[in-house]
Amino acid sequence: MTTPARYAVVGRPIAHSLSPRIHAAFARETGIALTYTAIEAAPEEFEAVLAAFVAEGGRGLNVTLPHKERAFALCAEATPRARAAGAANTLTWTGGGWHGDNTDxxxxxxxxxxxxxxxxxxxxxxxxxxxxxxxxxxxxxxxxxxxxxxxxxxxxxxxxxxxxxxxxxxxxxxxxxxxxxxxxxxxxxxxxxxxxxxxxxxxxxxxxxxxxxxxxxxxxxxxxxxxxxxxxxxxxxxxxxxxxGMLVEQAAESFQRWHGVRPDTGPVYAALRARADALATAD
Incomplete structure (x- = not known):
């Protein structure tokens, strides 16, 4: 049985992140098998966390606060928009190093x-x-x-x-x-x-x-x-x-870079917005 490709989001704090929920929904929509988790990493741990992720078969990472500029500095290659930003929020392991993009x-x-x-x-x-x-x-x-x-x-x-x-x-x-x-x-x-x-x-x-x-x-x-x-x-x-909405759309940009297909963001955004509104009303 083929092991699903591994992806994750890394940041600190990270427990609140909706990215695992979003990418799981995109995967169901497109029929792509993958795992996507959240990884907590302090700034001084960032490089070691990335190395461990690759060693365990990881293929791509979303990067959030406070690591985006550090992520860009680690890239062997980067897109023009990542270079213009001097920051990367989407990393793809190419076998010889990280390729960086910025989808924000x-x-x-x-x-x-x-x-x-x-x-x-x-x-x-x-x-x-x-x-x-x-x-x-x-x-x-x-x-x-x-x-x-x-x-x-x-x-x-x-x-x-x-x-x-x-x-x-x-x-x-x-x-x-x-x-x-x-x-x-x-x-x-x-x-x-x-x-x-x-x-x-x-x-x-x-x-x-x-x-x-x-x-x-x-x-x-x-x-x-x-x-x-x-x-x-x-x-x-x-x-x-x-x-x-920005979170969902930048996630779709990352998903397309990794998997070659852009998911429909409308249903995912609508579900997350309804959930957020319900929580706000409950509070």
Whole structure:
């Protein structure tokens, strides 16, 4: 009997991850035999965990916080979008090393433009954060046509480094966190920080929101997204979106890279959204 191919998601924390549920659903839909598990790994354990995974027959990994930049550094080869991000969330073992991709930005843009029918073109966009998640989505936001991308991070040097890597100084610029009150308003605000995981209230200025048409997006989902989304609604954003749709779409990108077929994401997203809504109502 053939042993199913092994895949996993690695991060810390990881117990909350929906990726095993998503990939199991994709596997059932496409008739592909595989196993997909969640692996907890501290930063100092990351390389050893990857080596053990390969030794046990592992073929592909999704990578989440806090390992995306470290994962990219380990890649022997990488796609242009992973190189543009300087971060990888999808690893494929080629026999001689890891091949890295970054599906985060494609997943975000597909969720916003195809599922939710938002037109991102011409929007002035504020990106909060400059870590692996922000690096993954920033190049695709520019490709989607945002008119301006302002990157703000508590460590200003990381924001500077991200904007330098993007290579579009006319559209992508870094500013200090203390400047938030003076940045004007935005048609799109993307939270790629850990604000919602660190505090129950988000103290951002309401003046960041362009009245009537601002789209707010938190790249997290579940409880971690609640504080930012609550702030966005209170500030008058026209729409406030969590990262669940992005998670499903980026997973489909990874699945296609590994298995050569793109699953239908609609039923999986609908089931997860219904489950999330039911849990929120129960709380």
């Amino acid at each position: 930005g494609a997943g975000l843009v597909r969720d916003l433009t195809e599922r939710r029918r938002h037109d991102l073109r011409g929007r002035r966009c504020l990106l909060l954060g400059a870590g692996g998640a922000a690096r993954g989505v920033a190049p695709l936001l520019l490709d989607a046509g945002v008119s301006e991308l302002i990157v703000v991070n508590r460590t200003a040097e990381r924001a500077d480094a991200l904007c330098l890597a993007l290579g579009e100084p006319a559209r992508a610029r870094a500013r200090y966190w203390d400047d938030l009150d003076a940045l004007g308003d935005f048609g799109m605000i993307v939270n790629a920080t850990s604000l919602g995981r660190e505090q129950s209230r988000v103290g951002l200025p309401f003046g960041l929101v362009a009245p009537g048409h601002c789209l707010a997006v938190d790249l997290s989902y579940g409880e971690a997204a609640v504080p930012f989304l609550a702030w966005a609604r209170a500030a008058g954003c026209a729409d406030a979106v969590d990262g669940l």
